[in-house]
Amino acid sequence: MPQLSLSRPQQGRMVSGAPRARITLLQRILGAWRQGIGAWRQRQHLDRLPDHMRRDIGLNDRDIAQEVARPLWDVPTTWRN
Numbered sequence: 001m002p003q004l005s006l007s008r009p010q011q012g013r014m015v016s017g018a019p020r021a022r023i024t025l026l027q028r029i030l031g032a033w034r035q036g037i038g039a040w041r042q043r044q045h046l047d048r049l050p051d052h053m054r055r056d057i058g059l060n061d062r063d064i065a066q067e068v069a070r071p072l073w074d075v076p077t078t079w080r081n
Contacts, residue, residue: 036072043068 047068
């Protein structure tokens with residue numbers, strides 16, 4: 001029966017920085033997507049707020065409709081890396 005190695009695999013040896021650059025780009029794209037999804041979820045929750053809660057935070061139906069209509073990628077600048 002063959003023996004399985006339980007040691008950690010060696011770190012990949014990169015000849016150039018290209019694979020690392022692709023990983024970094026992929027991480028940035030996935031991070032931006034995750035931020036957009038978070039904003040979309042928050043906007044959906046905002047849209048479902050009852051009227052008394054909307055009044056508590058000082059937003060009217062028009063304000064909320066504008067916020068909900070914003071595109072997925074339109075997130076606050078403080079969220080961006």
